[in-house]
Amino acid sequence: MVARRKLLGASIAAAGTGLIAVPAAAYxxxxxxxxxxxxxxxxxxxxxxxxxxxxxxxxxxxxxxRVAGGQHPFAVVFSCIDSRVPPEYVFDQDLGDLFVVRTAGQALDPLITGCVEYGPAHGTPLVFVLGHTGCGAVRATIEYLEDGLRPPGQLDRVVAAITPAYQMAKNSFHQSLSRDERIDATVAAQVQLTVTALRADPVIAGSGAMVTGGRYSLTTGVVGQVQA
Ligand SMILES: [Zn+2]
Structure with missing residues (x-):
């Protein structure tokens, strides 16, 4: 409440300087x-x-x-680099609302884990792992594992990081699944594995933050939660 009263005061102060005042609740x-x-x-x-x-x-x-002097994001969103899935858009959030960590196929390594830890270590109560349909990084992984198409340069590290998710999802594949369906199943597995890994992280677990995740549909815009 103290923070909200401060904001309200800021709104009034802004009005006094000729800036547009908006309800404090909007912030x-x-x-x-x-x-x-x-x-x-x-x-x-x-x-x-x-x-x-x-x-x-x-x-x-x-x-x-308003946010220049400090930040209190309410969530970390760990998502893919895909240009069609910017977390601030798909969750309709503003400056100062989210810590955003993005890698291809939300592939995790120790450096990235440290970046995700930053929020919970500073009081952020939620970590949300966001995959998406039609993920190019997951497609590249499947093209390597099923077709032998080796990606150039360091991209093979991304493929290696996503490979366990493919192997997990593969158990549920059946003959009739299309390539796109196998991609989406692997994305869900990747979210599950990432949520599990982050829940086991001592800093995140010790903070009491919730770790969960979902898969975004490029066509509908809906984030469907993935059980992990
Ligand atoms: Zn992607």
Whole structure:
């Protein structure tokens, strides 16, 4: 409540300087919520994205000034680098709301784990692992494992990091599954394995943060939760 009162004060101060004042509730810059509420906030944002009804935003320059002095993101989103899946868009969030960590196919290694740990180590209550349909990194992995197409340069590290997810998903493959369906099944497995790995991380586990994940549909915009 203290944080919200401060924001309200800031809004009034902004009005006094001729800047546009907006309701304090629009900012949502309170202290981080409980994990369950953080998840609700994230998924509510995705519903707005799907409906095409984003929250009313304060002017970007005003928001930028408000968060310049400190940040209290309510979630870490660990997602793919795909240009069609920017977390701030698909969860309809603003400056200061999310820590975002992105790698191809949300492949994890110790450096990336450290980046994900940063949020929970500083009080962020939620880590959300976000895969997506039609993932190019997962496609490259399957093309290597099924067709022998070796990716160039360091991309083979991405393929190696995603290979365990393919091997896990392969157990559920049957003859009739198309390549695209095998990709999407591997994406779900990749999310499951990543959630499991991050839950076992001592820093994240010790923080009490919730770790969960989902798969984004490029066509509908919906983030469907993946059980792990
Ligand atoms: Zn991807």
């Amino acid at each position: 949502e810059l309170d202290n981080p919520p409980e994990p369950r509420l953080a998840l609700t906030r994230l998924m509510s944002g995705n519903k707005r994205w799907v409906r095409g009804e984003p929250l009313h935003r304060d002017p970007a320059a005003d928001r930028r000034r």
